[in-house]
Amino acid sequence: MKKLSILIILQVICFVTVFSQGRLLTIDEATIGQYRQFYPKTINQLQWRFGSETYTFIKKGNLFEGGVKNTNEKEILTSKELSTAFEAVNVKEVNGFGSFSWISPTLIKIDRPDGIALLDVKTKKVESYIKIDDEIENADFSIESKMLAYTKANNLFVADINSKITPVSSEKNTGIVFGKTVHRNEFGIEKGTYWSPSGKKLAFYRMDESMVTEYPLVDIEPRIAELNKLRYPMAGMQSHEVTVGVFSVENGNIIYLKTGEPKVQYLTNISWSNDEKFIFIAVLNPQQNHMKFNQYDALTGEFVKTLFEEKNDRYVEPLKPAVFLKKSNDKFIWQSQRDGYNHFYLYDFNGKMLKQITKGEWVVTEFLGFNEKETELFYVSTEKSPLERNLYSVNIETGKTVLLTTEKGYHAAMLSDSKNYILDQYSSIEFPNVINLNDSKGKKVRELVNAENPMKDVSMPEMQMFIIKAADGKTDLYGRVIKPLNFDKTKKYPAILYVYGGPHAQLVDNTWLGGAPLWDYYMAQKGYVVITIDNRGSANRGFEFESVIHRNVGEAEALDQMEVIKYLKNLGYVDEKRIGVHGWSYGGFMTINLMTTFPDVFKAGVAGGPVIDWKYYEVMYGERYMDTPQENPDGYQKSSLINKAKNLKGELLIIHGYIDDTVVLQNSLSFLQQCIKDGILIDYFLYPEHQHNVRGMDRIHLMKKITKYFDDNL
Amino acid sequence: MKKLSILIILQVICFVTVFSQGRLLTIDEATIGQYRQFYPKTINQLQWRFGSETYTFIKKGNLFEGGVKNTNEKEILTSKELSTAFEAVNVKEVNGFGSFSWISPTLIKIDRPDGIALLDVKTKKVESYIKIDDEIENADFSIESKMLAYTKANNLFVADINSKITPVSSEKNTGIVFGKTVHRNEFGIEKGTYWSPSGKKLAFYRMDESMVTEYPLVDIEPRIAELNKLRYPMAGMQSHEVTVGVFSVENGNIIYLKTGEPKVQYLTNISWSNDEKFIFIAVLNPQQNHMKFNQYDALTGEFVKTLFEEKNDRYVEPLKPAVFLKKSNDKFIWQSQRDGYNHFYLYDFNGKMLKQITKGEWVVTEFLGFNEKETELFYVSTEKSPLERNLYSVNIETGKTVLLTTEKGYHAAMLSDSKNYILDQYSSIEFPNVINLNDSKGKKVRELVNAENPMKDVSMPEMQMFIIKAADGKTDLYGRVIKPLNFDKTKKYPAILYVYGGPHAQLVDNTWLGGAPLWDYYMAQKGYVVITIDNRGSANRGFEFESVIHRNVGEAEALDQMEVIKYLKNLGYVDEKRIGVHGWSYGGFMTINLMTTFPDVFKAGVAGGPVIDWKYYEVMYGERYMDTPQENPDGYQKSSLINKAKNLKGELLIIHGYIDDTVVLQNSLSFLQQCIKDGILIDYFLYPEHQHNVRGMDRIHLMKKITKYFDDNL
Numbered sequence A, B: 001m002k003k004l005s006i007l008i009i010l011q012v013i014c015f016v017t018v019f020s021q022g023r024l025l026t027i028d029e030a031t032i033g034q035y036r037q038f039y040p041k042t043i044n045q046l047q048w049r050f051g052s053e054t055y056t057f058i059k060k061g062n063l064f065e066g067g068v069k070n071t072n073e074k075e076i077l078t079s080k081e082l083s084t085a086f087e088a089v090n091v092k093e094v095n096g097f098g099s100f101s102w103i104s105p106t107l108i109k110i111d112r113p114d115g116i117a118l119l120d121v122k123t124k125k126v127e128s129y130i131k132i133d134d135e136i137e138n139a140d141f142s143i144e145s146k147m148l149a150y151t152k153a154n155n156l157f158v159a160d161i162n163s164k165i166t167p168v169s170s171e172k173n174t175g176i177v178f179g180k181t182v183h184r185n186e187f188g189i190e191k192g193t194y195w196s197p198s199g200k201k202l203a204f205y206r207m208d209e210s211m212v213t214e215y216p217l218v219d220i221e222p223r224i225a226e227l228n229k230l231r232y233p234m235a236g237m238q239s240h241e242v243t244v245g246v247f248s249v250e251n252g253n254i255i256y257l258k259t260g261e262p263k264v265q266y267l268t269n270i271s272w273s274n275d276e277k278f279i280f281i282a283v284l285n286p287q288q289n290h291m292k293f294n295q296y297d298a299l300t301g302e303f304v305k306t307l308f309e310e311k312n313d314r315y316v317e318p319l320k321p322a323v324f325l326k327k328s329n330d331k332f333i334w335q336s337q338r339d340g341y342n343h344f345y346l347y348d349f350n351g352k353m354l355k356q357i358t359k360g361e362w363v364v365t366e367f368l369g370f371n372e373k374e375t376e377l378f379y380v381s382t383e384k385s386p387l388e389r390n391l392y393s394v395n396i397e398t399g400k401t402v403l404l405t406t407e408k409g410y411h412a413a414m415l416s417d418s419k420n421y422i423l424d425q426y427s428s429i430e431f432p433n434v435i436n437l438n439d440s441k442g443k444k445v446r447e448l449v450n451a452e453n454p455m456k457d458v459s460m461p462e463m464q465m466f467i468i469k470a471a472d473g474k475t476d477l478y479g480r481v482i483k484p485l486n487f488d489k490t491k492k493y494p495a496i497l498y499v500y501g502g503p504h505a506q507l508v509d510n511t512w513l514g515g516a517p518l519w520d521y522y523m524a525q526k527g528y529v530v531i532t533i534d535n536r537g538s539a540n541r542g543f544e545f546e547s548v549i550h551r552n553v554g555e556a557e558a559l560d561q562m563e564v565i566k567y568l569k570n571l572g573y574v575d576e577k578r579i580g581v582h583g584w585s586y587g588g589f590m591t592i593n594l595m596t597t598f599p600d601v602f603k604a605g606v607a608g609g610p611v612i613d614w615k616y617y618e619v620m621y622g623e624r625y626m627d628t629p630q631e632n633p634d635g636y637q638k639s640s641l642i643n644k645a646k647n648l649k650g651e652l653l654i655i656h657g658y659i660d661d662t663v664v665l666q667n668s669l670s671f672l673q674q675c676i677k678d679g680i681l682i683d684y685f686l687y688p689e690h691q692h693n694v695r696g697m698d699r700i701h702l703m704k705k706i707t708k709y710f711d712d713n714l
Helices: A002-006 A027-035 A079-087 A518-525 A543-547 A555-570 A586-597 A619-626 A633-639 A666-678 A698-713 B002-006 B027-035 B079-087 B518-525 B543-547 B555-570 B586-597 B619-626 B633-639 B666-678 B698-713
Strands: A008-013 A044-048 A054-059 A062-067 A074-077 A100-102 A107-112 A115-120 A125-131 A137-141 A148-152 A155-159 A165-167 A176-178 A193-195 A201-208 A214-219 A226-231 A241-248 A254-256 A266-272 A278-284 A290-297 A303-311 A331-336 A343-348 A353-356 A364-370 A376-381 A390-395 A401-403 A410-415 A421-427 A434-439 A444-450 A463-469 A476-482 A493-498 A529-533 A574-584 A604-608 A651-657 A683-687 B008-013 B044-048 B054-059 B062-067 B074-077 B100-102 B107-112 B115-120 B125-131 B137-141 B148-152 B155-159 B165-167 B176-178 B193-195 B201-208 B214-219 B226-231 B241-248 B254-256 B266-272 B278-284 B290-297 B303-311 B331-336 B343-348 B353-356 B364-370 B376-381 B390-395 B401-403 B410-415 B421-427 B434-439 B444-450 B463-469 B476-482 B493-498 B529-533 B574-584 B604-608 B651-657 B683-687
Touching: A027 A518, A027 A698, A044 A100, A044 A410, A044 A421, A079 A115, A079 A125, A107 A125, A115 A137, A115 A148, A137 A193, A193 A266, A201 A266, A214 B214, A214 B226, A226 B214, A241 A266, A241 A278, A331 A364, A343 A364, A364 A410, A376 A410, A390 A410, A463 A555, A476 A518, A476 A555, A493 A555, A518 A529, A518 A698, A529 A555, A555 A574, A555 A586, A574 A586, A574 A698, A586 A604, A586 A651, A604 A698, A619 A633, A651 A666, A651 A698, A666 B683, A666 B698, A683 A698, A683 B666, A698 B666, B027 B518, B027 B698, B044 B100, B044 B410, B044 B421, B079 B115, B079 B125, B107 B125, B115 B137, B115 B148, B137 B193, B193 B266, B201 B266, B241 B266, B241 B278, B331 B364, B343 B364, B364 B410, B376 B410, B390 B410, B463 B555, B476 B518, B476 B555, B493 B555, B518 B529, B518 B698, B529 B555, B555 B574, B555 B586, B574 B586, B574 B698, B586 B604, B586 B651, B604 B698, B619 B633, B651 B666, B651 B698, B683 B698
Parallel strands: A493 A529, A493 A574, A574 A604, A604 A651, A651 A683, B493 B529, B493 B574, B574 B604, B604 B651, B651 B683
Antiparallel strands: A008 A463, A044 A054, A054 A062, A062 A074, A100 A107, A107 A115, A115 A125, A137 A148, A148 A155, A155 A165, A176 A201, A193 A201, A201 A241, A214 A226, A241 A254, A266 A278, A278 A290, A290 A303, A331 A343, A343 A353, A364 A376, A376 A390, A390 A401, A410 A421, A421 A434, A434 A444, A463 A476, A476 A529, A683 B683, B008 B463, B044 B054, B054 B062, B062 B074, B100 B107, B107 B115, B115 B125, B137 B148, B148 B155, B155 B165, B176 B201, B193 B201, B201 B241, B214 B226, B241 B254, B266 B278, B278 B290, B290 B303, B331 B343, B343 B353, B364 B376, B376 B390, B390 B401, B410 B421, B421 B434, B434 B444, B463 B476, B476 B529
């Protein structure tokens, strides 16, 4: 019981003071209700109007506008008017605004399956419609040049405002792809085309993956099952080769940046200089421990210089492109966690670091923009608490920061084009959803929404957040525990540990419901204690915290999770013989890792889409944390669950999407095969038409399945 | 209880009179012990010596010979001598005789991975070794010409006694295969090469399956999972095209028989006339309801004539090639179930049926040979009982049959080359294994082995055989029930129905253990009643019995199985709320079919490698029973378990071999997907490295898994 003395109870929130007052959740509600009937009231498609201090949103299918000064929100385009506008250009059945954005004070760009439409909200007419004779992918529109870049199959095209199409590539070899995201979306890469500021040039990725082994995925939907081949480079195996081309809209020329050898390297975070003369790329070596921030001539493709380098014994992970100041043509902001935490740095074009703008044992999570004069920078950080996100401004010159959000919670914000106003949206364990219109000093102008408790008719179990020490004895870890409904401290309850545990993710935060899925509350309604903690190795706590897993995934994370098991046992109301564990993806790995490393602790577990042996995971993510199997054979051996299968004692259900293209099926099947060899009985289930997650209505079946497994075995 | 009055108790066998005397089986023993420690004593590789009245066998690795007249069995070749003989031709580590057969009074042919060796038992030397520089498949040796036909990859070769190789085919397109079995081994086809009587000509199959859709099978053993493509024609889809070639050893010429259109037809039961001038083929139309017995000129390939035809509204299924009498060059024996039961017919070369040789409401199961004068024919049939197999001779002229086996049971026999003696092997529920040397009148000369009860140290549960009426109210069905160990008639026991139910199989017979796997007894030791019946649709009861499933699989079989459920309930000691069902393949189909058609009857079931929708099964077998989906849409709809998934109430575990190339994975996955859509919870398990069955040591895991499922859910 000594351990308890070091616990600091942060918050105790009782959503429902009289527990038995409301009704119970159904499994359907517990699975999808969070995004439907229990979704807090909000404002749909809220965004700033281009170059103005008014905001727009969709209400009942119509486009409304609100101003900073006046509280009257007025309708500016009805769904009827939208339909009429589209009918005039022969498009029938326009089903609402869909995805749209402001591209001028009067024009909105509406994304269509076959192109994009520019609609004038004043004339209520479709001014232009760039229409392609097919479904297009990766549409990327330049506001400046009104050019649309897009891909079809593996090739890249651009279309002008008159829908005149120019192919940028016409590659027949399907192993070579143009204009799409590369490196499996690691390093912050989410797209494959980058318009220059004027829209006259287009930088694009070319990825040759013809040398990458194909992983066979089988689609059972056709009359006879068909094969889909996935170019999936596994750790230590041949990866793809990426280059960056530059297409000139004016003359159709294409040049390639001379990014040189080795061919297998990472070309990340592409950005254009304001004058379009240069392209900057964070070039990361294959070992992922040495990044060069390189400048290339956009006209000739020549390498100009390396502005600066970052090295780390573990890894370097550039995630955000440089942001160039507009007032000066030779300065940019760079984000780096080189001092242990992600912060802003100001650089000039000579690669000279002018200053570190933010500093502290917390991380910048988002760059929002500059003020008009570019003397201040708006951003979101974890400075107040890793559980919160708050908005700040920092004076680039003085480094003085100002907190712009006062309410405790998890804030997101949008800056108006005028830089004078901010739309601040937040939730917390107390507030389901609040949106305020604030000025740029953080002063509230008006509350736009303050949602009532959507769970008010439901008997919600009590949730508590807590802090415990990690297995290192010093690091704070943040947790969340949900007590069984109608909690009786004299009883002993079964408990379920929900785990993820890997990088780039945080499960516990000060958002509505504490970041927990409603299913956790559903299980607590059924009488389970449900607990979760963000162990070392997870996100938003700095480099040391996250990178502790380097070359040795599974160890520190599991030791930390065992600290939460100690905490659970010390609560006094948990039946120590009835502890279960559940997680998906990295959490699936952790579930099996925990059950096979501490076989006497866990009575039952459900692992979804688990990595079983990191040699089956892909190069980009896998080698960052584990190096290659050749470089780190011990680490791969130690973390391989195949070697631990024989230890399993509890009841384990593995669930996998049959066409999982993230964690391929070879993972779970290899574990099954080892269990078969070792005479270990386990359970298995497949979702035949699902990939790495079970989405849509089928998710209800999934959660029923998981629930039943714990009901039957825990 | 009225129903019980019609039951006839055939046999009650108590293996162990005092139940608690022996020990219990382990799951390992229950799975593989039947073929190891509990395998009854026998004589290994017993066979007649070529052209003699002595028999040979292997004892302790050495070759022994026994005579009819003398009771002394003498060693004729030791394993040491075998090794020495092979060392002389530079083959090290010959691990015993392996697979061998007599090809002359002194020569044995020993099958080797890279060819065949001819060993003289007198000189104790390897006289010839046809050795190929690789692993060969489908080795087929002509005793007469001493030529070896074999395949490598998709091509066919012949090699002479000096290992000189002649390619018969050199096809690059892997979609075209030579010299291998065709039509997925249906129609009695088990090989792809047919030597002429002199061994100077080789008839062979050529199968073009390049137009058949490939089903993707994934092998997870390699570093990155690999694809194996299986040419799998599904019912109603494009099937392969087969032709028959004839290769001349003397001049290397190849001609193809002019088997004509349609290209998709079945060329079955190839046989050569004694003079080698003709080849006879049972040509079956694609609809499988019209067979023509055709004669082709072996020199020119020309079609000569159709000797006779067989038609049936349901289907015609030729399974045995014609057998030509040696004493007359224009007569042959044909087996057909045209009168409702499989019998022998005598034909001449004009296609004139000279006579029906056997007749009756029972079936010939095996042709053994003629007597020296070819006036009598030896065969095995079910005449005495469908549960038994007995040896008979029939006078071809008079039709007079003589029963040559007197002991009740299931007999197999080998006729000596002299035709004067018979090696008669049998077992029954009383006798584990008996081998007698008899004369050709059935008179016992000597008992060679009479195995003691291998289960004598085990407490074996009581097994009973029984007869009930089928759902048609008139047909006898044969069943087997095993009572729980230490049976107490005042108790209520859970019961497991083990089911197969499809054509070509019979589960209940008068063999040792009644045809049951030891696992059935293991489950009875654990307290389950285990029951099995051969429903209508199963084998060896005549055409009407088996073909009742035509165009409507699943219905009659299920109704019959429900009769055994009635029987079970009437026993008085079965807990009606705890009835389980289990089966594999067709039995997997039946398991799910029963559970979804009679959802209130079955509390739990385990279905292995189940056909889910017959449209996913292959053309040959599938269309024989179901026609095509286009021709019989209602039948396919009615029998599809996808449509019945929503009815499921009991706990169902589906198990499938991940690389099942008989019942492809699309079956079980489609059912899973439907259950997911319908919100039905079921269980699933895969054996990643297994095909249609789980064999070898992994089978222990399988049986543990199945056992646990019934323990947990029944």
